[in-house]
Amino acid sequence: MQNINRSNSFRQDGFYYKIYPKNHCLDFIDDINSRISKINSFDFRKYDSLVETTISIGEDSYIYKQKLLNIIKLPTKVEKSDFYKLIDALEYFQDICFVHGDLNKKNIIYTDDGFKIIDYEPSLLQIKNGVEQLMVTIPYVDKSELDNLKITVVTDKIGFFYFILKIYKKFSSMDIVNLSKKLNHDKIIKCDIQNLSYMDILDLALNS
Numbered sequence: 659m660q661n662i663n664r665s666n667s668f669r670q671d672g673f674y675y676k677i678y679p680k681n682h683c684l685d686f687i688d689d690i691n692s693r694i695s696k697i698n699s700f701d702f703r704k705y706d707s708l709v710e711t712t713i714s715i716g717e718d719s720y721i722y723k724q725k726l727l728n729i730i731k732l733p734t735k736v737e738k739s740d741f742y743k744l745i746d747a748l749e750y751f752q753d754i755c756f757v758h759g760d761l762n763k764k765n766i767i768y769t770d771d772g773f774k775i776i777d778y779e780p781s782l783l784q785i786k787n788g789v790e791q792l793m794v795t796i797p798y799v800d801k802s803e804l805d806n807l808k809i810t811v812v813t814d815k816i817g818f819f820y821f822i823l824k825i826y827k828k829f830s831s832m833d834i835v836n837l838s839k840k841l842n843h844d845k846i847i848k849c850d851i852q853n854l855s856y857m858d859i860l861d862l863a864l865n866s
Contacts, residue, residue: 669726672725672726673723673724673725673726674722674723674724674725674726675721675722675723676721676722677719677720677721677722678719678720678721678722678780678781678784679718679719680718680719680720681718681785682784682785682786683720683780683781683783683784684781684783684784684785684790685781685782685783689781690720690780690781693756693780693781694713694715694720694780696754696756697711697712697713697756697778697780698711698712698713700778701750705743705746705747705750706743706746706747706771706772707743707744707746707747707748707772707773707774707775708747708750708774708775709724709725709727709774709775709776710724710725711723711724711725711778713778713780720780722778722780724776724777724778727767727769727774727776728769728770729767729768729769730768730769730770731768732768732825736825736826738860738864740772740773741773741822741860743772743773744766744772744773744775745856745857745860747775748761748775748814748818748856749855749856751811751814752811752814752856757782757809757810757811757813757814758775758777758778758814758817759779759782759792759793759794759809759813759814760777760779760793760794760795760798760817761775761798761814761817761818761821762795762798762817762820762821762824763821763824763825764777764795765777766821779793781793782794782809783807792804792807792809794809794813795817796838796841797820797834797837797838797841798813798816798817798820798821799813799816799817799841800812800813800816800841800843801840801841801842801843804841811852812851812852815851815852815854815856815859816843816847816851818856818859818860819847819851819859819862819863820863822859822860822863822864823863823866826863826864828863828866833846846866847862849862
């Protein structure tokens with residue numbers, strides 16, 4: 659796999675591949691290597707919401723390989739218990755100091771085995787489309803972290819909160835537009851989310 663000469667991403671033999679040029683990944687090299695080591699060591703057998711993933715290091719690129727999944731439609735009624743395995747995985751991330759950075763509906767997919775988290779970037783600061791940017795989705799990011807180009811678990815918790823709201827159709831397209839203007843999460847979350855557990859955040863979103 660070290661000499662792959664293909665487009666930026668492709669599918670092959672039941673896996674999704676993505677090639678990241680090293681000079682497009684802008685975090686410190688030690689941080690990138692540490693992040694890749696964590697991803698390659700994920701205990702996806704214990705945590706059902708994680709997906710088998712490896713990142714190999716080539717001469718001038720990082721080669722991302724993730725098992726393809728069968729995405730299915732959400733059930734008509736999503737129960738609170740349907741999120742428990744997802745919360746187990748997010749708490750595992752927090753325990754090993756791994757920040758996903760972009761938790762939202764495009765990266766938390768639903769399968770016949772429940773919710774799965776995908777897209778574990780090797781670097782949270784990259785050059786994309788010629789622009790230096792964080793690998794986040796507006797408005798699901800802490801404003802101060804966006805300004806400082808440094809993403810923490812706070813942004814993951816914010817993303818999870820809005821993910822739950824969107825699952826239950828409590829966060830409209832207009833809400834997204836309005837929040838994107840100033841990223842004022844206090845008006846919606848109404849508490850210090852940093853100190854909440856993921857289960858607390860689930861309860862908060864369900865009761866919003």
